[in-house]
Amino acid sequence: MHFLQCVLMLNFIISDDTLGFIVRGPSGPLVVRLGGSVILPCYVETPLVAEQVKVVWKRTDSETLVHLYQDGESRAEAQQQDYHDRAHFFTDQIQHGNFSLRLDNLRAEDKGVYRCKVYSQKVADKTLVEIKDVERLLVSGSSRSISASVGEDVTLNCSVDSHITPEHIEEVSWKKTDEDEDILVLLFQNNQTLSDSSDERYRDRVEFFTDEIPKGNFSLRLKSVRTEDKGVYMCQVFAGGLSANATADLEQLGFSWLHITVLILCIIAPVSALLLCWLVYSGSENQETRLCLQVCLFLCPFITMLLTSIIWHFIEGSLYETISCCMLYILGPLRLFWVTPLATDLPAKILKYVMTAHADHAAFMAVVYSGK
Numbered sequence: 001m002h003f004l005q006c007v008l009m010l011n012f013i014i015s016d017d018t019l020g021f022i023v024r025g026p027s028g029p030l031v032v033r034l035g036g037s038v039i040l041p042c043y044v045e046t047p048l049v050a051e052q053v054k055v056v057w058k059r060t061d062s063e064t065l066v067h068l069y070q071d072g073e074s075r076a077e078a079q080q081q082d083y084h085d086r087a088h089f090f091t092d093q094i095q096h097g098n099f100s101l102r103l104d105n106l107r108a109e110d111k112g113v114y115r116c117k118v119y120s121q122k123v124a125d126k127t128l129v130e131i132k133d134v135e136r137l138l139v140s141g142s143s144r145s146i147s148a149s150v151g152e153d154v155t156l157n158c159s160v161d162s163h164i165t166p167e168h169i170e171e172v173s174w175k176k177t178d179e180d181e182d183i184l185v186l187l188f189q190n191n192q193t194l195s196d197s198s199d200e201r202y203r204d205r206v207e208f209f210t211d212e213i214p215k216g217n218f219s220l221r222l223k224s225v226r227t228e229d230k231g232v233y234m235c236q237v238f239a240g241g242l243s244a245n246a247t248a249d250l251e252q253l254g255f256s257w258l259h260i261t262v263l264i265l266c267i268i269a270p271v272s273a274l275l276l277c278w279l280v281y282s283g284s285e286n287q288e289t290r291l292c293l294q295v296c297l298f299l300c301p302f303i304t305m306l307l308t309s310i311i312w313h314f315i316e317g318s319l320y321e322t323i324s325c326c327m328l329y330i331l332g333p334l335r336l337f338w339v340t341p342l343a344t345d346l347p348a349k350i351l352k353y354v355m356t357a358h359a360d361h362a363a364f365m366a367v368v369y370s371g372k
């Protein structure tokens with residue numbers, strides 16, 4: 001009798017044990033990405049009877065109900081409003097003993113410990129899942145497009161918001177995105193601004209606000225803006241294996257007073273040539289005055305156009321174009337003085353040629369100018 005009781009007892013314990021189950025979770029804390037999704041694992045190795053299973057997902061700190069599965073269905077009405085659209089339970093996986101929960105659109109506040117408690121036939125077990133870190137790398141640029149006048153300085157915004165501190169950011173690159181190529185404007189790598197790697201067009205004209213970098217402000221200062229600077233600039237950030245970017249649009253480069261000066265000089269050059277020419281031919285009998293006027297006629301338009309070319313260089317920054325134009329205007333008068341001894345008393349032909357040449361140059365500059 002005693003023995004039989006013992007056997008029954010043992011039997012009872014064994015059968016009770018078979019009812020028991022172990023709920024398993026992830027092998028370690030999870031690191032997730034802001035705005036992304038994560039599956040919080042929770043499962044048993046031996047499937048349970050689905051109808052009798054109740055699964056409760058809660059945050060351990062606030063006891064907020066993240067998700068409830070009971071009586072064969074998800075109970076959306078019981079869960080906290082915030083998780084309505086963000087918590088996804090895999091109902092079809094229950095038969096496989098999988099009670100994992102997917103959290104979407106992750107936020108910084110999602111960091112914390114979650115408890116998955118599974119009930120089945122009066123027995124329960126639980127596991128904890130920790131979201132240790134919500135990684136983020138958000139880069140914001142200029143919200144609106146920037147307009148400036150040629151010659152002005154502009155700031156292109158780029159702010160980094162990350163779980164990584166600015167001094168641990170691996171790289172920040174500012175590039176101008178053109179149709180065919182990306183032009184490197186300024187590079188920040190390993191705590192250093194590498195000004196030398198900037199494209200020639202931007203060298204010595206761009207800089208970061210060094211004091212602002214520790215705040216994650218990688219805004220770019222672009223000095224003495226040129227017409228060719230117009231376009232879209234991208235600030236791309238690499239940190240902790242993540243990458244993000246933002247853009248700033250530099251558009252509507254207005255004409256500056258330098259442009260207007262160029263235009264005026266372009267008009268002055270041929271007008272002065274015509275005026276001087278008229279004075280030379282209709283003017284005084286005095287030989288000295290005549291000679292003086294003739295010299296002016298050589299030099300004035302050339303000097304005007306030389307000046308124009310130099311100003312053009314400052315606003316447009318095209319060095320080779322400027323050098324060739326300047327050479328042309330410097331060599332022009334020299335060439336004339338060289339031929340002068342050969343042609344006594346400066347034949348009218350040459351004067352006429354000079355005049356038309358000036359007019360042509362001026363017209364050329366005006367065309368280039370209006371085309372830009």
Ligand SMILES: *[C@@H]1O[C@H](CO)[C@@H](O)[C@H](O)[C@H]1NC(C)=O
Nearest residue numbers: 039041043090093098099100
């Ligand atoms: C549970 O289901 C989810 C979604 O289908 C899946 O990603 C996960 O790997 C499953 N877990 C296990 C342990 O089977």
Ligand SMILES: *[C@@H]1O[C@H](CO)[C@@H](O)[C@H](O)[C@H]1NC(C)=O
Nearest residue numbers: 141142143144145146156157
């Ligand atoms: C750049 O950032 C500053 C400060 O946040 C803001 O005041 C300014 O409007 C921004 N500029 C552009 C073009 O978005």
Ligand SMILES: *[C@@H]1O[C@H](CO)[C@@H](O)[C@H](O)[C@H]1NC(C)=O
Nearest residue numbers: 166167168169170189190191
């Ligand atoms: C940048 O400098 C900080 C200290 O100023 C240092 O902790 C960090 O490791 C440096 N980062 C790199 C990539 O060298």
Ligand SMILES: *[C@@H]1O[C@H](CO)[C@@H](O)[C@H](O)[C@H]1NC(C)=O
Nearest residue numbers: 155157158159209212217219
């Ligand atoms: C970044 O720094 C520059 C220069 O001080 C400032 O103009 C700009 O508003 C700053 N941007 C942000 C987003 O704070």
Ligand SMILES: *[C@@H]1O[C@H](CO)[C@@H](O)[C@H](O)[C@H]1NC(C)=O
Nearest residue numbers: 234236237243244245246247
């Ligand atoms: C910039 O970021 C967007 C997403 O915000 C991404 O689709 C794009 O590929 C990124 N561009 C580069 C050049 O990395």
